[in-house]
Amino acid sequence: xxxxxxxxxxxxxxxxxxxxxxxxxxxxxxxxxxxxxxxxxxxxxxxxxxxxxxxxxxxxxxxxxxxxxxxxxxxxxxxxxxxxxxxxxxxxxxxxxxxxxxxxxxxxxxxxxxxxxxxxxxxxxxxxxxxxxxxxxxxxxxxxxxxxxxxxxxxxxxxxxxxxxxxxxxxxxxxxxxxxxxxx
Amino acid sequence: xxxxxxxxxxxxxxxxxxxxxxxxxxxxxxxxxxxxxxxxxxxxxxxxxxxxxxxxxxxxxxxxxxxxxxxxxxxxxxxxxxxxxxxxxxxxxxxxxxxxxxxxxxxxxxxxxxxxxxxxxxxxxxxxxxxxxxxxxxxxxxxxxxxxxxxxxxxxxxxxxxxxxxxxxxxxxxxxxxxxxxxxxxxxxxxxxxxxxxxxxxxxxxxxxxxxxxxxxxxxxxxxxxxxxxxxxxxxxxxxxxxxxxxxxxxxxxxxxxxxxxxxxxxxxxxxxxxxxxxxxxxxxxxxxxxxxxxxxxxxxxxxxxxxxxxxxxxxxxxxxxxxxxxxxxxxxxxxxxxxxxxxxxxxxxxxxxxxxxxxxxxxxxxxxxxxxxxxxxxxxxxxxxxxxxxxxxxxxxxxxxxx
Ligand SMILES: [Zn+2]
Numbered sequence: 001x002x003x004x005x006x007x008x009x010x011x012x013x014x015x016x017x018x019x020x021x022x023x024x025x026x027x028x029x030x031x032x033x034x035x036x037x038x039x040x041x042x043x044x045x046x047x048x049x050x051x052x053x054x055x056x057x058x059x060x061x062x063x064x065x066x067x068x069x070x071x072x073x074x075x076x077x078x079x080x081x082x083x084x085x086x087x088x089x090x091x092x093x094x095x096x097x098x099x100x101x102x103x104x105x106x107x108x109x110x111x112x113x114x115x116x117x118x119x120x121x122x123x124x125x126x127x128x129x130x131x132x133x134x135x136x137x138x139x140x141x142x143x144x145x146x147x148x149x150x151x152x153x154x155x156x157x158x159x160x161x162x163x164x165x166x167x168x169x170x171x172x173x174x175x176x177x178x179x180x181x182x183x184x
Numbered sequence: 185x186x187x188x189x190x191x192x193x194x195x196x197x198x199x200x201x202x203x204x205x206x207x208x209x210x211x212x213x214x215x216x217x218x219x220x221x222x223x224x225x226x227x228x229x230x231x232x233x234x235x236x237x238x239x240x241x242x243x244x245x246x247x248x249x250x251x252x253x254x255x256x257x258x259x260x261x262x263x264x265x266x267x268x269x270x271x272x273x274x275x276x277x278x279x280x281x282x283x284x285x286x287x288x289x290x291x292x293x294x295x296x297x298x299x300x301x302x303x304x305x306x307x308x309x310x311x312x313x314x315x316x317x318x319x320x321x322x323x324x325x326x327x328x329x330x331x332x333x334x335x336x337x338x339x340x341x342x343x344x345x346x347x348x349x350x351x352x353x354x355x356x357x358x359x360x361x362x363x364x365x366x367x368x369x370x371x372x373x374x375x376x377x378x379x380x381x382x383x384x385x386x387x388x389x390x391x392x393x394x395x396x397x398x399x400x401x402x403x404x405x406x407x408x409x410x411x412x413x414x415x416x417x418x419x420x421x422x423x424x425x426x427x428x429x430x431x432x433x434x435x436x437x438x439x440x441x442x443x444x445x446x447x448x449x450x451x452x453x454x455x456x457x458x459x460x461x462x463x464x465x466x467x468x469x470x471x472x473x474x475x476x477x478x479x480x481x482x483x484x485x486x487x488x489x490x491x492x493x494x495x496x497x498x499x500x501x502x503x504x505x506x507x508x509x510x511x512x513x514x515x516x517x518x519x520x521x522x523x524x525x526x527x528x529x530x531x532x533x534x535x536x537x538x539x540x541x542x543x544x545x546x547x548x549x550x551x552x553x554x555x556x557x558x559x560x561x562x563x564x565x566x567x568x569x570x571x572x573x574x575x576x577x578x579x580x581x582x583x584x585x586x587x588x
Pocket of ligand 1: 453456
């Protein structure tokens with residue numbers, strides 16, 4: 001009789017342990033998802049701003065066809081990307097191309113005085129800042145979550161219930177800042 | 185991050201208790217100076233009641249009072265899109281649970297403050313003069329500093345410690361004045377009845393009433409100064425760009441305008457002390473803020489990263505001391521957070537004609553003026569009480585409809 005009680009208590013302890021592990025994994029995964037949605041909102045916002053920007057800039061810029069084509073191309077690549085990794089790569093390229101455009105704007109004083117352009121530029125700058133700040137907290141959450149999945153004993157529960165590792169959102173900073181070579 | 189708030193809170197509690205004790209002692213002396221038999225406890229009770237009432241008022245409507253006293257007006261994104269964007273950026277970077285409300289103060293002196301005892305319900309206020317002078321990076325630095333006050337619960341601390349300090353000053357003043365005006369009558373009566381003992385209590389009470397406000401103020405200001413450094417450190421962590429805040433502080437320090445709506449009680453709330461001290465050296469001891477030049481030098485000597493430890497290292501280097509500004513939990517975080525590079529757009533210095541006109545526009549927008557961009561290039565300003573439905577451009581004579 002006492003043996004049975006001990007076994008039952010042990011089983012109850014194990015079950016409770018599994019439940020609490022499972023719950024904390026779910027919580028961490030939700031945080032990752034929540035942090036991702038923060039980035040996603042801003043990425044969408046940037047995609048929405050780009051057509052307007054290109055439309056405004058087109059009338060002024062004569063020699064930057066290639067940059068503008070790249071922006072359009074990377075934008076649709078980014079919108080089609082399905083995994084976080086693909087998305088990060090396309091968004092990185094898009095940031096790079098937008099950076100090149102920004103450098104070229106310096107050569108067009110008329111454009112720099114255009115109210116509509118200035119407003120768009122402010123929105124775009126802010127959206128990029130928001131992406132980069134949100135990226136930091138997303139990567140922090142992914143790190144927490146992935147660590148939990150890898151570490152004992154939570155890795156057993158993670159394996160049982162198929163909790164998968166999440167991808168970091170990494171944009172290569174070096175590429176973003178690369179100064180474009182201009183050919184006339 | 186949570187530990188940082190905890191450590192902050194512990195220190196606040198210590199200060200809070202010592203201020204509370206001072207307040208109660210003051211009440212005790214006040215009471216027993218007049219009524220030796222049990223008057224001390226009545227005095228304590230009254231001191232406590234005064235403090236309680238002031239605290240309740242400030243907890244429930246402190247932000248509203250502060251914003252009203254400073255002449256701040258809540259604005260929408262259309263009034264200043266950039267300011268709104270920056271506040272939102274800092275909300276994301278600091279992981280605030282809700283977007284702070286944005287206020288603009290109709291003044292030419294550059295300054296800013298934050299309110300809100302809870303991060304869920306906070307506000308950031310900046311003056312129009314600040315908006316006119318600072319570029320984007322600098323404004324981001326200032327907003328980041330203000331948001332860190334909200335995150336670090338400094339607003340809560342400032343409010344309650346400020347109220348205690350206020351009560352201490354108030355009670356001491358009432359006591360000393362009552363001696364001045366009605367003292368003779370009371371002292372003669374009491375010296376007859378209880379003699380020397382009462383005289384000693386009276387003297388102790390007077391000394392205490394003179395010293396208590398001074399000591400309380402020193403204590404309060406020492407901690408509020410430390411919190412300024414901490415807010416600077418957090419601002420760098422949020423923006424990853426110390427130069428933004430550094431050059432903003434420099435511009436604020438160089439301005440000659442006076443902030444008319446600030447006073448002694450609200451002064452510690454601002455990013456830079458709005459009550460300009462004449463002799464900076466002398467005021468270092470009691471000033472609510474560390475000297476700006478020092479804050480700037482610390483920010484500029486930050487290298488290697490934007491984390492708390494990098495700020496503390498820079499602080500130690502400049503101040504040549506090891507005073508811990510950052511709670512140890514903040515220093516334990518050893519992750520390198522890269523500093524941001526300067527943006528490509530060149531910095532516009534000084535107050536040119538354009539920015540001066542912008543300030544005017546901001547102030548008018550705050551006062552509900554609306555604007556029409558005429559195709560001749562002129563921006564027409566329409567006052568809120570404009571009655572007609574159409575308007576002719578004063579430069580080119582084009583007709584504009586105002587029905588929308
Ligand atoms: Zn401050």
